[in-house]
Amino acid sequence: METVLSTQGLSKQYGSLKAVDKLDLVIPKGSVFGLLGPNGSGKTTTLGMLLDVIQPTAGSYQWFGLPAGKEQRKRIGAILETPVFYPYLTARQNLKIVALIKEVPQTAIHKVLDQVGLAERQHDAFKTYSLGMKQRLSIASALLCNPEVMILDEPTNGLDPQGIAEIRNLIMGIAQQGKTIILASHLLDEVQKVCSDFAVLKKGKLIYTGKVSEVGHQQETTVLVQASQPLTELLNTCPMVVHSQVQPHGKTEVVLHPPYTASDLNKWLFEQNIIASHLEAKTKTLEKQFLELLENA
Amino acid sequence: MLRLLQLELAKIKTYKTFWILTGIYLLFLVGITSSGMEALRWLAVNGANLGEYDVQKIPLYHFPDIWQNLTWVAQKFKLLPGIYIIISVTNEFTYKTIRQHVIDGLSRADFIGAKVLFIFLISLASTLVVLALGLILGNLYTPSSSPELMVTHIEFVPAYWLATFNYLLLALALAFIIKRAGLAIVILLIYPALEWMIKIPLPYNLEYLANYLPYASLSDLIQFPFSKYAMMAIQETVLPHQWGINLAYIPVLIGLSYATIARKNLS
Numbered sequence: 001m002e003t004v005l006s007t008q009g010l011s012k013q014y015g016s017l018k019a020v021d022k023l024d025l026v027i028p029k030g031s032v033f034g035l036l037g038p039n040g041s042g043k044t045t046t047l048g049m050l051l052d053v054i055q056p057t058a059g060s061y062q063w064f065g066l067p068a069g070k071e072q073r074k075r076i077g078a079i080l081e082t083p084v085f086y087p088y089l090t091a092r093q094n095l096k097i098v099a100l101i102k103e104v105p106q107t108a109i110h111k112v113l114d115q116v117g118l119a120e121r122q123h124d125a126f127k128t129y130s131l132g133m134k135q136r137l138s139i140a141s142a143l144l145c146n147p148e149v150m151i152l153d154e155p156t157n158g159l160d161p162q163g164i165a166e167i168r169n170l171i172m173g174i175a176q177q178g179k180t181i182i183l184a185s186h187l188l189d190e191v192q193k194v195c196s197d198f199a200v201l202k203k204g205k206l207i208y209t210g211k212v213s214e215v216g217h218q219q220e221t222t223v224l225v226q227a228s229q230p231l232t233e234l235l236n237t238c239p240m241v242v243h244s245q246v247q248p249h250g251k252t253e254v255v256l257h258p259p260y261t262a263s264d265l266n267k268w269l270f271e272q273n274i275i276a277s278h279l280e281a282k283t284k285t286l287e288k289q290f291l292e293l294l295e296n297a
Numbered sequence: 298m299l300r301l302l303q304l305e306l307a308k309i310k311t312y313k314t315f316w317i318l319t320g321i322y323l324l325f326l327v328g329i330t331s332s333g334m335e336a337l338r339w340l341a342v343n344g345a346n347l348g349e350y351d352v353q354k355i356p357l358y359h360f361p362d363i364w365q366n367l368t369w370v371a372q373k374f375k376l377l378p379g380i381y382i383i384i385s386v387t388n389e390f391t392y393k394t395i396r397q398h399v400i401d402g403l404s405r406a407d408f409i410g411a412k413v414l415f416i417f418l419i420s421l422a423s424t425l426v427v428l429a430l431g432l433i434l435g436n437l438y439t440p441s442s443s444p445e446l447m448v449t450h451i452e453f454v455p456a457y458w459l460a461t462f463n464y465l466l467l468a469l470a471l472a473f474i475i476k477r478a479g480l481a482i483v484i485l486l487i488y489p490a491l492e493w494m495i496k497i498p499l500p501y502n503l504e505y506l507a508n509y510l511p512y513a514s515l516s517d518l519i520q521f522p523f524s525k526y527a528m529m530a531i532q533e534t535v536l537p538h539q540w541g542i543n544l545a546y547i548p549v550l551i552g553l554s555y556a557t558i559a560r561k562n563l564s
Binding site: 051052053069070071073074076078080084085087089093096097100103125141 | 300303304307308310311312313388392393394396397398399400401402403404407560561562563564
């Protein structure tokens with residue numbers, strides 16, 4: 001497995017506050033990596049250190065197996081926080097500056113402006129753009145160097161549903177080209193939809209890292225059942241069941257020991273001569289696991 | 298290097314503030330420095346003639362006097378490009394473009410380098426304007442000019458470049474240290490007085506040290522020339538120690554700017 005980014009003991013301390021605490025992270029090539037954590041958990045500080053705008057207190061990192069440096073950053077497309085451009089310059093002039101920094105030919109500019117639908121407004125000053133257009137220019141700027149890695153910090157912050165969908169499609173599209181994406185977010189639903197791997201930060205510490213597809217594996221399954229008679233007493237005698245509880249809407253929530261599934265429960269109920277009128281296996285959400293992780297850490 | 302200069306030039310292409318300041322600067326540089334004879338005529342009319350002496354006969358624009366006269370007047374307008382240098386740096390902090398540049402793949406040293414190259418270009422352009430003015434006015438006014446006479450004391454022209462370059466580097470350092478346009482411009486304006494005030498607490502025998510501060514040093518390159526027309530002794534040429542100290546200030550001032558962002562967080 002090729003590695004795009006690895007960090008060793010990366011730390012940042014602000015006075016007595018440990019914003020990032022001995023972070024060891026490995027991001028495989030081609031993954032869509034979600035960096036999760038509540039506000040203030042150190043996501044943005046981490047990205048800032050990886051892009052050399054925040055000086056680490058300790059630790060090191062390598063992009064593409066190479067020590068940190070400006071040449072590595074030229075191969076990365078990053079969108080952090082709000083779009084940053086010269087207000088008095090046009091979209092094209094602003095991208096020319098980015099092209100000069102990243103040492104990519106000016107010919108790349110038209111393509112990315114087209115890609116984000118700004119070709120028509122390219123000769124207007126940045127300050128005349130709407131928020132959505134500014135965001136799209138950020139994306140164009142990040143795409144300009146045909147990046148091997150794309151870093152997005154809360155990319156859907158402040159966007160309307162259409163904008164969120166656009167960004168999501170864009171992320172998926174880039175991921176399909178085999179590129180690596182690092183996505184910092186507190187929107188778990190977002191991460192579950194687009195990411196292949198994820199890591200959870202809490203108060204600057206890495207408390208979990210794994211694959212999104214493995215979320216909920218080897219763990220208890222929750223099933224909602226409903227029948228014409230009360231079930232809790234009977235269910236609590238079942239060896240598969242951890243516990244059961246009647247929910248306000250009348251259905252009973254049953255938690256099963258692994259590796260039992262909803263069909264095992266249905267079979268067992270049938271053997272007890274009970275026919276379930278409703279049986280619903282609840283997939284474990286990232287949100288639930290995330291909250292559990294934060295609680296247990 | 299060319300890429301870094303292109304980067305700076307791309308930022309000013311449609312930046313009105315820059316072009317307005319440049320326009321005013323050129324107007325002063327060309328207009329005021331070349332109207333010396335008009336000024337003398339005005340003095341004569343207003344009775345400033347010194348006894349029998351006709352002020353209109355003062356050879357302001359004669360080779361070789363012209364080089365020191367012209368460069369001394371021309372350097373009085375360097376505040377204008379100085380203001381622009383400050384704005385060009387503080388803008389990068391206000392717009393957060395310095396942070397974005399680093400994210401995109403510029404090193405902090407590159408960032409300073411681009412600004413220094415831009416300052417070099419401005420000071421060079423200003424020097425070429427003064428050189429052209431000197432050649433034109435000198436040939437217009439000098440009764441009998443010769444190639445040797447034309448280049449006599451032309452060392453004041455490179456000295457003008459050095460004084461301008463160092464002044465703009467000083468403005469650059471102030472901008473990086475202060476990071477706010479308004480305050481940095483005010484400090485630049487009163488900076489000569491600040492250096493002068495450093496003298497006050499110094500013991501009498503150490504006061505001379507204040508003459509080696511950056512502004513005092515760059516002002517010393519071209520000293521007030523017109524007292525020679527009142528038969529007073531003035532600076533003959535630019536001396537090696539004057540070149541030396543001002544050249545030494547180049548790395549110091551650039552280093553000072555760099556120190557404000559090296560190993561610092563950019564927010």
